[in-house]
Amino acid sequence: MEKLQLGYVKGYDIMTKICVLTTVHHAYDGRIYHKQCKSLKNAGYDVTLLAPKPDREIANDDIKLVPIEKPKKEWKRFLRAFTVFQMAKKTNADLYHFHDPELLPVGVLLRIFTKKPVIFDVHEHYPNAIMSKKYLKKWIKHPVRLVYELIEKISLPILSGVIYTTEEVGERYQRYTSCKIENYPLPDMFPPIKSGSKEEDYILYLGGITPIRGIEELVVGFAHAVKLKPEAKLVFVGSFESTAFEKKIHELVFENGLKDKVLFKGKVPYEKIEEHLAKASIGIIPYLPVPNHLVCLPNKLFEYMAAGVAVIASDFPHYRKVVESSNSGLMINPERPQSIAKAILTLLEDPEQVRVLGESGKGAFAEKYNWDIEEKKLLAFYKKLLK
Known part of the structure; x- marks a missing residue:
């Protein structure tokens, strides 16, 4: 019964399509693939994952993988935004769920041009993380942090929802439609x-x-x-x-x-x-x-x-x-x-x-610290946004 409520569009006999995006994390990342994508698939959703091409592909999971070429330089990830937007839009998904801060512009474009719900999944406190990046020169870290905070401030009101971990990280997102979902292990x-x-x-x-x-x-x-x-x-x-x-x-x-x-x-x-x-x-x-x-x-x-x-x-x-x-x-x-x-x-x-x-x-x-508990929060948040 839960599958029918969550995974299918009311009034239609087709499955609700979900497009999950990451240009940074491994295609079979524990949080993104083994937990979220599999939970969504098991709940009845049709899941497509856009992610860097892995060395080997996992068969028989019924999760469609669309490989993205991963740039060798970190700063070049920002230049692929429009290409990733086009790839995601082609999936014709009913909801888009992206995992990287550099994909904020992609998320905004998807929300504007598809009118479908878009979720930003926040893995860490990104302004703080910027200050720890070794590949950034010390003098440029503060300007980069300010630019990111500005982009986030402009983007979040346009997006549909935010998923975050820990109360400390979530303090930044309380004014928006948001949900705390921890990356606890699979039992x-x-x-x-x-x-x-x-x-x-x-x-x-x-x-x-x-x-x-x-x-x-x-x-x-x-x-x-x-x-x-x-x-x-x-x-x-x-x-x-x-x-x-x-x-x-x-x-x-x-x-x-x-x-x-x-x-x-x-x-x-x-x-x-x-x-x-x-x-x-x-x-x-x-x-x-x-x-x-x-x-x-x-x-x-x-x-x-x-x-x-x-x-x-x-x-x-x-x-x-x-x-x-x-x-x-x-x-x-x-x-x-x-x-x-x-x-x-x-x-x-x-x-x-x-x-x-x-x-x-x-x-x-x-x-209390296992994925079965967090999975329920994820599915409830999807149900809320898809209404």
Whole structure:
């Protein structure tokens, strides 16, 4: 019955068409494809995804993928707006849902020329994120931020709705038709923990490897800890921001005698991350206190909890709120390697505490931090806009 209410246009026997757009994220991004697109498809919508062409395509999901050529330079993404608009308009969708801030002009054009509902999906606090962009020169960051804020201010009254994450990010969008939908993990990806599957000395870092995520401080902190716990290992699952930073981190690993203690697995498909989480006992989030980190919640926090992994996280107010309320981990000062080392040693020396924290976090995930709950919000928001 829900499918009939949500996925079909009243009075017609054709499915409601949805066009989802991203020029930045991977076609099979966890949030966009595995959660939102699949939820919409399961609810009865006809879903088309415009996204960068992947190395391989997933078959049999019945979600149409229209590949977009991804520019090699980030700033060139803005130049493809009109082409993306034309591609999206050709889908003749009943609702358009875009995920990148540079697509704001595309969203406005779609709203004006198609008269159909258009949703802007906000993944982070973009003005703050601009101030952390390494490819932007320091002197130009403030002007770029002001220009973005102006474009957003002009665009939002024209668009139909905004989806955002966290209360802090959402403060910017309260005056518009909006909905808070968190990027919580999929329950089906995280089966019950098998007895003996966890390796007591396995510490996992999951996600992109960049300077502002505290990687240098993490390596130095781990080097201090491993002197007292030589059996420990630190595993990175994710890709480096640049070859220069990759070289820097490998040199740091070598200088600290960690060659056999720190492992780099590279980036893995979203559906494969559970294989690494299943082995880990401890998961770490050492993000530095840059503006965007202070208002956003990282996906990996909830993925650690979903997999029953004890968490070590930067001591930011909104991180602390989740970790303490769920009793799932310890807080650190990410700028002090000694603080990181102390937390690592505290858990490595107490496997029972690690087990309790992991089970408590998994319980909180099952109760309130999972995608099944957020999916209902997404479908209700679509139903509201399509009326």
